Amino acid sequence: MNYSMISYILGWIFNFEAAFMLLPGITAIIYREKDGLAFLVTMIICLAIGIPLIRTKRKNKVFHAKEGAVTVALSWLVLSIAGALPFVISGSIPHPVDALFETVSGFTTTGASILSDVESLSHCILLWRSFTHWIGGMGVLVFILCLLPLTGGYHMNLMKAESPGPSVSKLVPKVQSTAKILYTIYILMTVVEMVFLLLGGMPLFDTLCLSFGTAGTGGFGIKNDSIASYSTYNQIVITVFMILFGVNFNAYYLLLSKKVMQAAKNEEVRYYLGIIGLAIVAIAVNTRDMFTSFGRAFQQAAFQVGSIITTTGYATTDFNVWPVFSKTILVILMFVGACAGSTGGGIKVSRLLILCKSARKELQLYLHPNAVKKIKMDEKAIPHEVVRATNMFLFVYIMIFVTSLLVISLDNLDMISNFTAITATLNNIGPGLGAVGPTGNFGCYSYISKLVMIFDMLAGRLEVFPLLLLFKRDTWRKF
Amino acid sequence: MNYSMISYILGWIFNFEAAFMLLPGITAIIYREKDGLAFLVTMIICLAIGIPLIRTKRKNKVFHAKEGAVTVALSWLVLSIAGALPFVISGSIPHPVDALFETVSGFTTTGASILSDVESLSHCILLWRSFTHWIGGMGVLVFILCLLPLTGGYHMNLMKAESPGPSVSKLVPKVQSTAKILYTIYILMTVVEMVFLLLGGMPLFDTLCLSFGTAGTGGFGIKNDSIASYSTYNQIVITVFMILFGVNFNAYYLLLSKKVMQAAKNEEVRYYLGIIGLAIVAIAVNTRDMFTSFGRAFQQAAFQVGSIITTTGYATTDFNVWPVFSKTILVILMFVGACAGSTGGGIKVSRLLILCKSARKELQLYLHPNAVKKIKMDEKAIPHEVVRATNMFLFVYIMIFVTSLLVISLDNLDMISNFTAITATLNNIGPGLGAVGPTGNFGCYSYISKLVMIFDMLAGRLEVFPLLLLFKRDTWRKF
Ligand SMILES: [K+]
Numbered sequence: 001m002n003y004s005m006i007s008y009i010l011g012w013i014f015n016f017e018a019a020f021m022l023l024p025g026i027t028a029i030i031y032r033e034k035d036g037l038a039f040l041v042t043m044i045i046c047l048a049i050g051i052p053l054i055r056t057k058r059k060n061k062v063f064h065a066k067e068g069a070v071t072v073a074l075s076w077l078v079l080s081i082a083g084a085l086p087f088v089i090s091g092s093i094p095h096p097v098d099a100l101f102e103t104v105s106g107f108t109t110t111g112a113s114i115l116s117d118v119e120s121l122s123h124c125i126l127l128w129r130s131f132t133h134w135i136g137g138m139g140v141l142v143f144i145l146c147l148l149p150l151t152g153g154y155h156m157n158l159m160k161a162e163s164p165g166p167s168v169s170k171l172v173p174k175v176q177s178t179a180k181i182l183y184t185i186y187i188l189m190t191v192v193e194m195v196f197l198l199l200g201g202m203p204l205f206d207t208l209c210l211s212f213g214t215a216g217t218g219g220f221g222i223k224n225d226s227i228a229s230y231s232t233y234n235q236i237v238i239t240v241f242m243i244l245f246g247v248n249f250n251a252y253y254l255l256l257s258k259k260v261m262q263a264a265k266n267e268e269v270r271y272y273l274g275i276i277g278l279a280i281v282a283i284a285v286n287t288r289d290m291f292t293s294f295g296r297a298f299q300q301a302a303f304q305v306g307s308i309i310t311t312t313g314y315a316t317t318d319f320n321v322w323p324v325f326s327k328t329i330l331v332i333l334m335f336v337g338a339c340a341g342s343t344g345g346g347i348k349v350s351r352l353l354i355l356c357k358s359a360r361k362e363l364q365l366y367l368h369p370n371a372v373k374k375i376k377m378d379e380k381a382i383p384h385e386v387v388r389a390t391n392m393f394l395f396v397y398i399m400i401f402v403t404s405l406l407v408i409s410l411d412n413l414d415m416i417s418n419f420t421a422i423t424a425t426l427n428n429i430g431p432g433l434g435a436v437g438p439t440g441n442f443g444c445y446s447y448i449s450k451l452v453m454i455f456d457m458l459a460g461r462l463e464v465f466p467l468l469l470l471f472k473r474d475t476w477r478k479f
Numbered sequence: 480m481n482y483s484m485i486s487y488i489l490g491w492i493f494n495f496e497a498a499f500m501l502l503p504g505i506t507a508i509i510y511r512e513k514d515g516l517a518f519l520v521t522m523i524i525c526l527a528i529g530i531p532l533i534r535t536k537r538k539n540k541v542f543h544a545k546e547g548a549v550t551v552a553l554s555w556l557v558l559s560i561a562g563a564l565p566f567v568i569s570g571s572i573p574h575p576v577d578a579l580f581e582t583v584s585g586f587t588t589t590g591a592s593i594l595s596d597v598e599s600l601s602h603c604i605l606l607w608r609s610f611t612h613w614i615g616g617m618g619v620l621v622f623i624l625c626l627l628p629l630t631g632g633y634h635m636n637l638m639k640a641e642s643p644g645p646s647v648s649k650l651v652p653k654v655q656s657t658a659k660i661l662y663t664i665y666i667l668m669t670v671v672e673m674v675f676l677l678l679g680g681m682p683l684f685d686t687l688c689l690s691f692g693t694a695g696t697g698g699f700g701i702k703n704d705s706i707a708s709y710s711t712y713n714q715i716v717i718t719v720f721m722i723l724f725g726v727n728f729n730a731y732y733l734l735l736s737k738k739v740m741q742a743a744k745n746e747e748v749r750y751y752l753g754i755i756g757l758a759i760v761a762i763a764v765n766t767r768d769m770f771t772s773f774g775r776a777f778q779q780a781a782f783q784v785g786s787i788i789t790t791t792g793y794a795t796t797d798f799n800v801w802p803v804f805s806k807t808i809l810v811i812l813m814f815v816g817a818c819a820g821s822t823g824g825g826i827k828v829s830r831l832l833i834l835c836k837s838a839r840k841e842l843q844l845y846l847h848p849n850a851v852k853k854i855k856m857d858e859k860a861i862p863h864e865v866v867r868a869t870n871m872f873l874f875v876y877i878m879i880f881v882t883s884l885l886v887i888s889l890d891n892l893d894m895i896s897n898f899t900a901i902t903a904t905l906n907n908i909g910p911g912l913g914a915v916g917p918t919g920n921f922g923c924y925s926y927i928s929k930l931v932m933i934f935d936m937l938a939g940r941l942e943v944f945p946l947l948l949l950f951k952r953d954t955w956r957k958f
């Protein structure tokens with residue numbers, strides 16, 4: 001294990017965290033809020049740890065996939081613990097586990113909250129909550145890669161471990177350039193959304209917070225009723241951008257490179273949009289009688305479907321009271337998730353596509369035992385290792401789900417709340433049904449359950465394996 | 480497709496069904512019940528179709544895995560449709576879909592019922608319900624294999640498709656002899672259970688029905704409160720035999736062959752018993768306060784755990800009112816299921832073992848990318864095909880689950896009832912929670928939902944693939 005290199009990168013994580021806190025810091029100055037001091041204190045702590053760490057000697061240049069995964073997992077832990085300090089220091093969330101829950105929920109773009117009254121928070125705290133979504137959405141290590149002059153095989157192994165989806169495709173030969181392209185698209189789209197929301201008459205502070213939340217598919221709101229009190233125009237803008245941020249960013253790069261046909265042929269994106277279309281129509285028809293017109297039902301269905309499949313988790317209506325058919329569709333979409341290479345969570349459409357194609361092949365083999373056929377996606381054969389890793393992902397994902405469910409069931413809340421609480425945290429969605437529905441929050445669970453869900457949120461964002469490696473003795477052995 | 484051979488075997492299915500109905504027929508004579516006429520009529524119909532079919536010329540001797548799977552799937556359909564006739568003709572269950580549901584539930588050893596008052600049924604009808612469990616438990620084609628002088632590659636391909644588990648191991652080189660050994664053990668154990676129940680003072684008719692239900696891990700009761708009104712002694716006898724019938728029958732064969740050490744080393748059986756032990760203790764502690772003593776809580780926990788993990792589905796208490804932790808354990812056990820090569824349903828312990836071992840290997844590969852390790856079970860390497868098929872089983876199983884859940888949610892029953900209704904039918908358990916809990920029944924669902932669940936019960940019993948092949952156009956093409 002290359003400890004010197006790992007602590008070097010962790011040092012940069014501390015330093016970047018301090019830099020990120022400039023934004024809430026400035027907000028505090030503008031609004032003259034004393035919570036700003038909490039950010040100042042945290043920044044000093046971060047730099048005091050971070051600067052010595054990046055000055056240590058790096059003897060060893062070897063950096064395997066294993067080191068990449070461990071570094072990413074540890075980075076996210078460090079990021080979350082340091083990010084939770086302002087909540088504790090300012091007294092906004094006094095208990096450390098609660099503060100950690102809220103911060104992990106932020107960085108992993110889950111958006112599950114233990115707070116019942118977010119409107120009582122100060123502006124700088126609200127902005128920090130939403131900004132963690134934006135940082136976590138595209139990935140903090142991908143961000144560091146854009147700026148840091150790392151050499152050697154680090155890049156790919158770090159990016160592989162942090163980027164969501166069954167396989168990472170480099171847009172351009174250099175990993176650092178890929179990271180830069182991704183962040184450029186990310187920043188541009190965030191700004192465009194802000195402009196559209198401003199045009200709808202939304203205050204600047206709100207556009208900033210909500211755009212961060214949409215871009216990272218995070219879902220922390222700044223009002224107690226999430227998005228319900230904003231105008232229909234702004235709800236529609238957010239719907240469109242939620243769906244756009246759930247698209248594989250490769251497609252945008254192809255569009256920018258004027259390879260429109262190639263972008264339009266992307267199988268994952270086509271299935272993703274197809275599922276969204278079907279789900280919206282089904283729910284709109286099913287909830288028709290609950291709204292004043294079919295148009296209104298359609299708009300609300302589109303918002304909820306977009307919010308859930310992209311795992312954003314904003315809400316404009318309490319879907320707890322919808323008919324069971326519509327609720328079942330939403331729960332299924334919670335597992336489907338967005339595209340690989342987007343900021344969304346869940347199992348991902350491409351994984352499900354790979355599994356579907358594998359299953360069809362298995363059935364074919366029953367009929368023609370000697371036919372050897374490769375599984376293809378976007379006209380390219382999928383390597384055997386990707387199929388195997390996808391299968392294993394599904395199983396380990398189920399195991400984590402079941403174990404978590406069992407532990408939190410000790411709190412004796414009802415089964416639907418428990419089931420959707422794990423669904424909402426492991427898939428980085430935010431709200432579930434029942435006690436953790438759009439009008440509820442996660443404060444009702446015990447601290448043990450919250451720690452379990454903190455693990456689930458991180459496992460969901462890092463796609464299981466990096467986090468599991470931390471708990472394997474073999475990982476820490478020298479060889 | 481070898482149609483002549485398939486219709487020959489289907490002919491035998493009709494004839495055997497007629498033979499099976501002699502048992503309820505005799506019961507009707509003993510109890511002088513006019514429902515016996517329904518069996519007489521059905522027997523005549525079956526023979527009228529079956530005898531001409533077995534007389535047709537068989538030109539073609541080729542019989543692939545494909546033909547095996549299709550034959551088994553069609554056999555189970557024929558068996559169920561013919562088996563439902565007595566219910567309709569006697570008027571015990573007037574609607575054909577309801578009657579088919581009850582019969583499929585019987586043969587697939589699910590034990591889910593649409594009846595709210597089984598005590599009003601005649602003895603011969605009750606016996607037929609329970610007898611279908613016994614026939615379906617070890618498999619009707621395995622039974623026919625014992626008696627029919629088939630030649631060629633039929634045997635293995637039929638047995639593969641009907642026997643539960645990721646891979647079929649022949650106990651002895653000849654498949655027909657393997658089938659005979661399995662049925663001998665099956666009959667012996669059923670008789671031993673009857674003797675133990677008779678010693679506990681249970682009436683002969685009850686012992687017959689309940690032993691059939693236990694042996695097949697079926698779960699149809701003959702009282703409205705299932706097993707609750709029987710003595711504690713008899714409940715304990717049933718607990719022990721439920722667990723025994725969930726054991727891989729290979730272990731019994733090894734015991735009979737005096738290879739005790741080899742039997743004791745069977746990994747699947749050891750994990751199966753370990754899971755049962757843990758679950759009983761956890762539930763007994765959790766439900767301690769609901770019973771008069773810890774011993775009573777332990778006995779009730781043992782009964783429910785044995786009933787659920789073996790997918791029998793008998794009940795002695797309404798676990799709907801248990802704490803959420805205990806209910807969650809039971810729901811998890813519903814998916815785990817019994818051992819491969821037993822009469823139980825569910826995913827099967829050995830499949831989960833294979834998946835766990837594969838996942839561990841995948842994690843190892845992260846650490847040592849070049850290490851090539853085979854997954855082993857009982858000290859034998861598991862073939863790559865078995866691992867792949869197991870993965871695909873899991874995925875297709877989930878797809879069927881999700882699709883079914885979506886369709887039945889249109890009935891607008893609550894989500895827990897829907898979720899456990901599909902769990903209980905796809906895993907061949909019987910009772911679920913909520914409206915389909917131990918004190919409820921499946922009568923509340925629409926006919927469309929019942930048809931979906933009929934499909935699920937068959938898919939569960941035949942382990943998905945044979946049934947899916949029926950719906951593939953490619954299957955019916957000549958080549
Ligand atoms: K989210």
Ligand SMILES: [K+]
Binds near residue numbers: 697
């Ligand atoms: K059963």
